[in-house]
Amino acid sequence: MIHSVRGPVLEIGLDHAVVEVGGVGLAVYATPATLGGLRRGEQARLATTLVVREESLTLFGFVDTEERELFLLLQTVSGIGPRLALATLAVLEPDTLRRALADGDLAVLTRIPGVGRKSAERLVVELRDKVTATAATPAAAAPSAVTSTRDQVVEALLGLGFTQKPAEQAVDAVLAGSPDAGASTLLRTALSSLGRSR
Secondary structure (H helix, E strand, C coil), X not given: CCCEEEEEEEEECCCEEEEEECCEEEEEECCHHHHHCCCCCCEEEXXXXXXXXXXXXXXXXXXXXXXXXXXXXXXXXXXXXXXXXXXXXXXXXXXXXXXXXXXXXXXXXXXXXXXXXXXXXXXXXXXXXXXXXXXXXXXXXXXXXXXXXXXXXXXXXXXXXXXXXXXXXHHHHHHXXXXXXXXHHHHHHHHHHHHHHC
């Protein structure tokens, strides 16, 4: 297994980044929040896991080992593959996900694309006991979380080739209307806005 990668970021896409390791560019799939913390041309280190299928080898990257462990844990549930596990982490912050699983909060879990009520119930039944120990971790204070998310999304937009001022304006406009928007929603809405203005 490839446990982690470190090297300069060559490209940043909407769902992956290319990190150069030993002269080889590795495509690493990640959440918008993780991608938002990367900057093209700068060094990056990501915790990773390699998913092996008959037809492909796919590398998934995470900001830390805690997020990677949640990604692996989600896949222990029947019907949850790596893409859906990644989508889950893109929509829900690790602390939010753990609380929703521990509390059996189906309304939060069904916000994940591709997860209906039955899938949400299965997630709760199979994972509730496995996440209870860490579910009480307090969430980060809201102001710093908003600032951090804003900066991450602006960085992601810069990595995608947009310039600083339009990127900041687009992100700030989304935050003005939806102050609690998560990184994935923020990035998607800002991209849509910037796409219309091009």
